Amino acid sequence: MEDLEAAYEMAKLNNIQVKGLMLTNPSNPLGTILDGDTLRSIVAFTNEKNIHLICDEIYSASVFGKPNYVSMAEIIDEDRRNGGGKNSLNLNLIHIVNS
Numbered sequence: 414m415e416d417l418e419a420a421y422e423m424a425k426l427n428n429i430q431v432k433g434l435m436l437t438n439p440s441n442p443l444g445t446i447l448d449g450d451t452l453r454s455i456v457a458f459t460n461e462k463n464i465h466l467i468c469d470e471i472y473s474a475s476v477f478g479k480p481n482y483v484s485m486a487e488i489i490d491e492d493r494r495n496g497g498g499k500n501s502l503n504l505n506l507i508h509i510v511n512s
């Protein structure tokens with residue numbers, strides 16, 4: 414999260430308007446995955462900055478065994494079930510890519 418924040422601030426210093434963050438989960442080619450806490454932190458970051466989050470989950474069916482794969486859709490669902498509140502996720506800013 415510190416690296417993300419630093420990159421965001423550096424872009425601002427260079428007059429670059431950051432419009433969004435893209436991630437590939439699971440990654441290609443290694444198939445490594447981001448855990449739920451990391452996904453929660455990332456979406457809280459993009460939501461707070463009011464920028465888009467694009468999650469490419471095209472390889473989600475290619476993860477086997479533990480730790481279990483967590484989709485951004487589950488993080489959103491969790492947020493809805495918790496009643497949202499004032500820091501509720503803005504769904505207009507979250508995009509999930511699949512196939």
Ligand SMILES: Cc1ncc(COP(=O)(O)O)c(C=O)c1O
Pocket residue numbers: 437441469471
């Ligand atoms: C991470 C990721 N997303 C999406 C795709 C699909 O891309 P395309 O629709 O251009 O075939 C690929 C293909 O390799 C990929 O690696």
